[in-house]
Structures are given as C-alpha cells and as structure tokens.
Amino acid sequence: MDILKSVLTALENHTGEWISGGKLADQFDVSRNTIWRAMNNLIAAGYPIESVTGRGYRLSSGKDVLSETGIKLNLKRPDAYEFDCRGTVDSTNRILKELARDGAPSGTVIVADSQLKGRGRFGRTFHSPPGTGIYFSFLLRPEAYHVPVNILPAIAAVATSEGIREVFGIKNGIKWVNDIYIDDRKVAGILTEAEIDLETGSQAYVVVGIGINVYAPLQSFPEEIKNIAGTVLDGEPRPNGRNRLIAAILNKWDYYSAVENIDECSRLFRERSILKGRDVQVTIGRTTYPASVIDCDDKFQLIVEQIDGTRQILSCGEVTLSL
Numbered sequence: 001m002d003i004l005k006s007v008l009t010a011l012e013n014h015t016g017e018w019i020s021g022g023k024l025a026d027q028f029d030v031s032r033n034t035i036w037r038a039m040n041n042l043i044a045a046g047y048p049i050e051s052v053t054g055r056g057y058r059l060s061s062g063k064d065v066l067s068e069t070g071i072k073l074n075l076k077r078p079d080a081y082e083f084d085c086r087g088t089v090d091s092t093n094r095i096l097k098e099l100a101r102d103g104a105p106s107g108t109v110i111v112a113d114s115q116l117k118g119r120g121r122f123g124r125t126f127h128s129p130p131g132t133g134i135y136f137s138f139l140l141r142p143e144a145y146h147v148p149v150n151i152l153p154a155i156a157a158v159a160t161s162e163g164i165r166e167v168f169g170i171k172n173g174i175k176w177v178n179d180i181y182i183d184d185r186k187v188a189g190i191l192t193e194a195e196i197d198l199e200t201g202s203q204a205y206v207v208v209g210i211g212i213n214v215y216a217p218l219q220s221f222p223e224e225i226k227n228i229a230g231t232v233l234d235g236e237p238r239p240n241g242r243n244r245l246i247a248a249i250l251n252k253w254d255y256y257s258a259v260e261n262i263d264e265c266s267r268l269f270r271e272r273s274i275l276k277g278r279d280v281q282v283t284i285g286r287t288t289y290p291a292s293v294i295d296c297d298d299k300f301q302l303i304v305e306q307i308d309g310t311r312q313i314l315s316c317g318e319v320t321l322s323l
C-alpha cells in the first residue's frame with residue numbers, strides 16, 4: 001500500500017504532466033518493475049493513467065474515478081472500514097440497512113456513483129446524478145461509538161464540513177442540524193437512520209448516509225431544487241477528488257466522534273452554524289412557527305426565540321430559512 005500511495009501522490013502532484021518510471025523508481029528507491037506494478041494496480045482501481053514509452057506516466061486531468069483503493073490510500077485507519085463501491089444503486093442507506101439486518105459489521109461502507117432513489121430527511125428524495133457527487137453510507141454498531149446516539153447526526157455534519165475544508169480548502173457552513181451550505185446554497189445533506197433491538201431496547205445499528213454535490217451535474221439541478229442546491233466546486237473534476245473527500249470525512253468522523261473530542265466538535269458545530277441571528281420557520285411534527293435563531297448550545301441543540309419572546313431549545317426538528 002505504501003508504494004501505491006507514494007506513486008499516487010507523485011502523480012497527483014503533477015496531474016497532466018509526464019513523470020518517468022525511472023525517476024520515480026530512484027525517488028522511492030524501488031525497482032522500475034515495482035513502479036510498473038503500482039501503475040497497473042492504480043489503473044485497475046480506475047485511475048486515468050496514461051503510459052507512453054520514453055515519456056513515462058501521466059495522470060489525466062478532468063477525471064475523478066471513485067474506487068476503494070483510492071479511498072483506502074487516504075484513510076488513517078484503512079482496516080477499520082470495509083468498502084463496497086458500486087455504480088448506480090437505488091439508495092446506499094437502504095442497501096446498508098439490509099446488510100446490517102443480515103449481520104454486516106461496524107465499518108461497512110457502501111459507496112455509489114449515482115442513486116435512483118436517494119433518500120433525504122423527512123421522506124424527501126436526494127438528487128444523486130452520476131459522475132459528479134458522493135453518495136455513501138457507513139454502518140455503526142453500538143460498540144463503535146461512545147457518545148449519545150442523538151448527537152451522531154451533528155458529528156457527521158462537522159466531519160463533512162471539515163472534510164470539504166481539508167480536501168478542497170473551501171469554507172462552508174452548517175445549517176442545523178446537518179446540511180452543509182456554501183454561499184447560501186445546500187451542497188450536502190446527511191440522513192442518519194437507526195434501528196432498535198426490541199428485545200433489549202438497545203440500538204441495533206446506526207446508518208449514516210452522506211450525499212454531496214461535488215461538481216456541477218451534467219444536466220442542471222431539477223426545477224424544485226435549482227434555487228437551493230449548489231456544488232462544492234465549479235470547475236472540472238479533480239483526479240481522486242471524491243475518493244479523498246470520502247476518506248477525509250471518515251478520518252474526521254473517527255476523530256470527532258471520540259469522547260475526548262466532543263467539546264471541540266461542538267465548538268466547531270457552533271462556529272460553523274449559518275443560522276445565528278437569522279429568521280427561520282421551525283417545523284416540529286405537524287407544527288410550524290416563525291422564530292429567530294439565537295445560537296447553538298454545547299449539546300448541538302438550537303436555541304430559537306419565538307415572536308412573543310419565548311425561547312425554545314430544539315434537539316430535533318427542521319428549520320427553514322425565511323427569505
């Protein structure tokens with residue numbers, strides 16, 4: 001894995017440029033044959049690498065291929081996750097819940113290039129076209145987390161926000177409880193679903209599903225979301241961009257879901273909130289009311305003030321920005 005990673009990093013650092021196999025062999029102190037094998041492994045994993053005798057190897061720009069190898073190369077704990085990367089699926093959350101009921105272990109991850117029935121919160125759908133987004137779900141059994149289950153959605157928001165910042169250097173905000181926004185446009189949504197074991201009353205499993213509009217879709221966003229949805233990047237696809245982002249989010253998840261880092265996580269969650277001081281509509285069950293947002297507290301809850309001055313502390317529900 002190490003030489004694969006080194007070769008991939010060298011190619012990425014010179015995307016679109018030729019690098020000679022001999023030079024790479026000298027740089028990493030391995031044989032040319034080892035470099036050749038590493039290139040073949042990367043090509044088999046879906047990397048768009050060209051090779052020409054006398055010039056060497058080149059990672060083509062403008063393509064971003066999802067692959068297990070590409071994700072694992074960037075993971076801090078590659079052995080903690082088991083990936084299943086697919087093309088088009090109905091919904092990664094649905095598939096993973098089915099696998100969870102059949103006994104899949106914590107750390108199982110389903111990644112798809114597109115979804116036909118991407119599921120959103122409150123029964124909505126999540127637009128999931130091919131080639132431009134990230135749609136993945138990971139499974140947590142109770143032994144895999146040591147914080148209250150109700151804060152897992154907020155931790156996922158912080159991990160996603162931080163992942164986007166780390167990989168693409170782009171500032172983004174969190175709209176309570178776990179939508180990611182850039183310039184007042186939603187670029188990512190998270191759906192966390194849990195099943196309870198009725199025998200013991202304890203959590204059987206939690207599925208965290210994350211959907212991100214990384215690049216502009218080939219066809220524009222559908223009418224109903226075209227004034228709300230945005231993308232993380234405007235330009236052409238970056239080689240390995242989606243793999244690096246998935247890995248970064250899982251790395252951040254490992255860090256921020258650790259009990260000792262929860263305070264830092266809640267501080268970031270509060271700092272990144274785009275709602276402070278804004279007017280919103282709060283929906284809880286069938287009730288909707290206007291309010292203005294005061295702040296988030298250190299338990300990832302939203303403090304809102306109703307028109308009559310009454311304050312509410314929300315731990316669940318939905319808020320919509322008033323325009």
Ligand code: BTN
Nearest residue numbers: 091093119120121189190209211
């Ligand atoms: C929302 O914004 O309402 C939540 C959207 C969550 C979408 C992701 S994409 C991967 C995973 N699989 C699904 O079917 N949904 C989630």
